[in-house]
Amino acid sequence: MQIQWKPDKSKSDYIQDQIIQYFKAKISSGSWPVGTRLPSERKLAEQFEVNRSTISHVLDELKARGIMASYGSKGTYVFNNTWSLMQQPDWNRHIESSLYKPNHKMIQQINKYEFQEGIIRLGTGELSPDLFPKDIMKALLIEASESVLALGYEENLGQLKLREAISQHLTTLNIKASPDQILITSGALQALHLISIGLLQFGSNVYVESPSYLKSLYTFQSAGMRLQGIPMGNEGLDVDQLRSIYKRKEGNLLYTMPTFHNPTGIVMSDENRLKLMELVNAYQIPVIEDDAYRALWLDTPPANPLKSLDPNGHIIYVGTLSKTFAPGIRVGWVTGPQTVIERLGDLKMQLDYGTSSLSQFVALKWFEHGYHELYGADLRAKLLDRRNHMVAALKRHMSPYGKWEVPTGGFYIWFVLNKKINSSVLFERALKNNILLNMGHIYDFKENHALRLSYAYASKSEIDQGIEIISRLIQAL
């Protein structure tokens, strides 16, 4: 091979880069196909009028990148001329070697199909747009427009007035939390992310009801924690099982949703709550209590949170406006011992420097004007009607195929199939019929044949239509 080209010495400090670019141009243009042997380092150095060490460095660089390779002592040849290898950083290798896990494939699909037109969302954990309090929102935004909002960066923990309003709200649940024990988060999910990086260590065990929606989230798994499922019955998680498998270690903790559990709808009984708190106190078990669905009771108000039985600070309590007002507002809160809240607030400054001030303002007025109670009552009536509608549809179409309990609050009916089915096949066939299902197995630690149905999102006619189609698909399987 004859090389005529020489680097341009007038831009002396670019020589290596010029040579690399020259080689890459030759290879990517096809002038030097795969297998082409290069002249020796000595000859290249002579031709380019540079030191041999410069040539060495250039060839090492191209070899490290997989573009060239050596025959031992016999010289260097072109090994690969793939365009992306030649021209781009290898982003896929960056992604594969990085810290966090991608979401569950089915969750990725669900996240995507939720935005497809015409799809019936039978499992969505979100209020229907019909249930959005438009008039309240309008009033709150007009109020916001009249206030002088500077919208600067916020205090570490979030707007003081909003923390005061939430502190007030928590007293109605028998929880004493001063504003400096409350952190405003971008939804309850962010509180979990903050806990994962701010309180737990790689390899910690997070004990959690089995099934649990936490299993589908990957927030803890990505940060290197292991989820351990605790069986649950109609009274909530099995405290004896927890006692027997719980291992004391910094970073280990219990995550529980004792009230209107997602996905099963179960409410932990009063007796079981006391039993759990006795264990928690005896073993000093740190607990995250997720109380996202509390306000959505349909029959009678549920027992107060575990946090109300926690004078010693074992529990980190998480709440949100996503399920009772609107998820798009992205306002949640977390309360617990002050050292914990300060830690989480400090780390929030490394993640996003605070939650939208606009959202915080609207949330403040939501509480101040009493909409949390007023609209809550309205919403419960509408959700009750929807729940009853879905239960009737299940009775009509699904009785032969499985069992369910009628939930006393929240969004979900946990439908357990009588027979094994192939979850992925049912999911795909439902999709072909424009129905999006949240299959139970994404929430579980063991094989399961269940569906998380939601009466919160789809309209009544969509519920009827959807359930009927699903019943036919199950029959066919």
Add this chain to the structure above:
Amino acid sequence: MQIQWKPDKSKSDYIQDQIIQYFKAKISSGSWPVGTRLPSERKLAEQFEVNRSTISHVLDELKARGIMASYGSKGTYVFNNTWSLMQQPDWNRHIESSLYKPNHKMIQQINKYEFQEGIIRLGTGELSPDLFPKDIMKALLIEASESVLALGYEENLGQLKLREAISQHLTTLNIKASPDQILITSGALQALHLISIGLLQFGSNVYVESPSYLKSLYTFQSAGMRLQGIPMGNEGLDVDQLRSIYKRKEGNLLYTMPTFHNPTGIVMSDENRLKLMELVNAYQIPVIEDDAYRALWLDTPPANPLKSLDPNGHIIYVGTLSKTFAPGIRVGWVTGPQTVIERLGDLKMQLDYGTSSLSQFVALKWFEHGYHELYGADLRAKLLDRRNHMVAALKRHMSPYGKWEVPTGGFYIWFVLNKKINSSVLFERALKNNILLNMGHIYDFKENHALRLSYAYASKSEIDQGIEIISRLIQAL
């Protein structure tokens, strides 16, 4: 020691917990002071009428917690009766063993004192409330109140219309990015956090200008990356230095702020931009370009972003509304190769499930109505006036003590002291005079004696007053 108490067998599965609670009550009430020896396991088992294994288990539990200890074979005694040890999970050990680093102490102090009344903030990276576009905000909120906002969960990448508007905005900077190559983030900072967990690995090197505000953030350091400082001059980062120290490895990348660099205000020269891109292309170096301050040019518009010179997808480009509209809105964006954006969007679903819909709506209208350009022009005029004012104050009071360049855009003047001073002492003394300073050393990799001064936040009279006081404090040191 005589024990009369027995566990209540009628609640049989609580026996262990009852015994633990009994022991703890005795210890914390002072009945059993530190050093108290317990009866043997055999005697305890007889007294409580339980198996010896139950007693073993209880004692192991209390020993693991540091409440009791053993004398080898001679039995068990009370080792510690600290109240928090007895009653609470050890949250401090959780915090200390967890994944992320706390923020720099001085940053924590700055975050705190920024909200103290009467303080003069001479270094704050934020627009003064005087510069907040109140009338525009009012109009945008009235518009929002008139729109039917359902405020549901959003698409993975953020509202399509907002991504379209940003795509449009980017074309004015000669950047081609389709909406599916754009992710909406909660400020530019969240984009960095997503990159740290979604593209980098533990131990990756992030190359960055020295000094850089990234050094003060801990976002990458917390996730286990190392920052490596690259010297910079008046033309921006030293490309030759980068070439000589850059190591190829998945996860390694360059973070740069070529335009109105924070904290130095430097703009990378055109020639140096081309030289950097030549290196980036030759070595296929992945790059994060942070362009937060671009719109705030005071003399002439800056060169187009590096990203406009990047047909091969080496650069992840980050922008934000925080510096040109308001930080409290928490809207930023990131664009890059589609695989990268999809990856970051997928992970955002593990962190906070999307950015506030309200903020996204306001940001959309901000772009749609052309305020980004209109208000930008207004803001530049006001910032120019403030910059000139601060430069005049520096000339009056600070000339004997150090040097500075007049920045051509952004918020900051990088004031380099002539002599070594004790940074912490100056910071503390300034605080006593109600002045909050951002000391240069928090941004640097080597010892430095500089201040990051900001003309964006404090009022003109505060600037005069603050600079004068600081000059006296420096003289006294």
